[in-house]
Amino acid sequence: MELSAKYNPSETEDKWYAYWLEHKFFHSEPDGREPYTIVIPPPNVTGILHMGHVLNNTLNDVLVRKARMDGKNACWVPGTDHASIATENKVVAKLRAEGIEKENLTREEFLKYAWEWKEKHGGIILSQLRKLGASCDWDRTKFTMDPELSEAVINTFVYFYKKGYIYRGIRMVNWDPVGHTAVSDEEVVHRDTVSKFYHLRYFISDGNGNPTDKYIIIATTRPETIMADAAVCINPEDERYHWLKGKKVLIPLINKEIPIIEDSYVEMGFGTGCLKVTPAHDVNDYEIGIRHNLPVVDIIDDHGRLNEKAQILVGEDRFDARHKIEGMLREAGNLEKLEDYTSPVGYSERTNAVIEPRLSMQWFLKMDALAKEALESVESGKVKLIPDKYRNTYRHWMENVKDWCISRQLWWGQRIPAYYLPDGRFVVESTPEAALEAAKKINPDITAADLKQDEDVLDTWFSSWLWPISVFDPEKPGHPEHRPNADLAYYYPTSDLVTGPDILFFWVARMIMAGNEFMKDIPFRNVYLTGIVRDKLGRKMSKTLGNSPDPLDLIDKYGADAVRLGMLLCSSAGNDILYDEAQIEQGRNFCNKIWNAYRLVSGWKTDDDAVQPQASAVAVRWFGNKLSLVLGQVEDHFSKFRISDALMTIYKFFWDDFCSWYLEAVKPAYNTGIDRATYAATTGYFEALLKMIHPVMPFITEELWQAMEPRMAGETIMLQRYPTAGECDNTLIGDFENACEAVAGVRNIRQQKNISPKEPLTLKVRTGFPEWTVPVIEKLANVNVVIAEFSGEKASGVTFMVKTHEMFVPLTGLVNAEEEMAKLLSVIEYQEKFLESVRKKLSNEKFVNGAPEKVVAMERKKEADSIAKIEAARASLKALKGE
């Protein structure tokens, strides 16, 4: 077979993925083996693959494939998340583009559109993951709104309600005026935002609602809310304003009379020291309002517009209103001055709308008991966070957690199973039938038609926190006494979870809570937290910046293996990765390197009569030992989740040790056959290497493994056992490294003296050098090695050191004595300084007595080595001088 000089991924990737699917290699069923389980962080059902997904799912896949090759029963459960607010927004936007407003639709009509959208776009991302090579058990694909998973969510709600953890109440919540829903504290991101600080004059009332000529100045960033003011507050200690006590002031423009109150919350040094209190639209003001029994005037509606209670600017958007009221206040003489002002403003994570603090009736889940236990799970080490530094963050959050607002004013999601009686009382049951039964206990006359179900749906995270349980057994959550389920018993707890730190609290912490509550066990043992993918300037990838490449384009251009390697190359756990297309190119180059190594080996013809050359025998012996050494290192890296280290170790082993040294050492001369022993060893090593690389680069390794020799139908590299480390002789490996250094030394001389690699040279070494490696040196350096003394002839050649072994290349007529002497002098100078520092240490009694014996012995060896080097250099110098 004639192979092209370049690897072509597009010809192989789809073929092998189809082959893997056809033979159901990804599918897992419980059996006697040790399970290895990962649940996918479910991407949004309508999402498309971005670079963050690529990083995350590549890591997942590497872990799963490695575990599978280690003989474990590996199961990676895929699925998608209904992402209520994000998806509902997309559907609303799409309908709007078609001229349909959500407000004009019934809940049922809207949900029909939403499901259509989901059917059309849902799962695109899952098919994109296939392109990446993800070895998910697709037969187990789940969606958080699958009927049985939704049922689990409802049962969970009922469970916690009956346990007394869920309550309903009017609270100040984070209102998203674009999504028209409350969002949890965790879904609000604060960003410093430039705005204006408005200094407003509030005139003192004469007692009859008329302004006097006296006024106070109040600084606010939100002049559009003044109509909702319930009071003006001063600090009781603030002598500047004692004259105000008991007085009333008038709200500008609407001339509404409000009292002056005193509360130590007000900081005298901030602003003007006078605070307008707007209980309906500010969390702190709300607290003050409660303390002082102030009325709550809510002047902003669901959409962020002023309502009729505002009296003026009714129907205007809050930001338009802010702009307009500025002019009105100026005209009315109430605007003292304007300042630029930067302050943190809360934005909705999903819609990027400025959050409006707003009072509303919501459902909450009590968190204290759940958080306490979830904190313990991590503190005790039962759940390990990787990297460990996130434990601090985790602890801080768990110790300061507030109750979780779980209701959302949306339609796309699991509807809250609370049913209201006409008198306003309600029952919470998992089905309408059960609700009716419960309602009849309150009022026997109630009929099904009288019961009205709550309009809200549950926060998406209220379903995804069940994910590690519900993908295996949706009946379990909320049913502590439920019947056993073989899948859940086998796969739970899952092994590792790979996800981003941005959802440590949203998702990870809450899964731990749900696991503890329903399984009395943690949901996973290790949480590997990836970094955020940034561009090479360190900016987050975003649509608006346009700095995020489409992973599918990259896969088309470079191949999935290259993309996978590129993403993993410099991604250590918890560190952001700076994406640079050059890394993907490096991945592609590595594919090409593997491909060409295969081209070389596959072109060899075995010759039964050929005797194994000595150089080959040496190389085979060395490489076997090195393989063991490297496998040990790789295993160690994997066990510590140092994926990029494992990868780099394998990368260098293949490129440097295998290609540059081993293959060059055993490569037969042109048009010459290769002996059987060397060929067998080489293909064995190559196969081991392909297996080592497979978890990271599944496609090319399958392609070459299949091509190496005829395979049975249904055979695959992905189910081969990962090679394991055997014994390794470190002395032998060290000897070979010395040989490599000797080769490099000769090559260096060739370059400096401009001697062609084709011109044979002589290399003289003294006895003591490990002679067994000589054949390799001779072959790779194109030298004739002579073991002999050479002190007398140093002037007519070049010497160099390999460790403490002095080597000599006779080069009559090519030696520049001045240059050589200068080199030697600098060596002597360096070594003398070094020797001095070593001797200083050794003459220090505290060191000799205090340091471990091993360390002292090492210092003595340094001393001896240094002396040897100095002596050798001096001898050479003497020879050059002709002494």
Add this chain to the structure above:
RNA sequence: GGGAGCAUAGCUCAGUUGGUUCAGAGCGUCUGCCUUACAAGCAGAGGGUCGGGGGUUCGACUCCCUCUGCUCCCACCA
């Protein structure tokens, strides 16, 4: 405002209880090569007072203090 973390080669980062000749890797750079697997390649080379200062120690990239610079998280938008 509170908390956490980071600072090592031009770039991205390792450096695992303070002690192997420990100052490293990859990429990039420079030099020489179209050598019959690979120029997406081969061979060789250069490059850092480990952010500044102080301390502990026989010994500090590693531990402590301090300064400077950066990042992230949390936090009620006067």
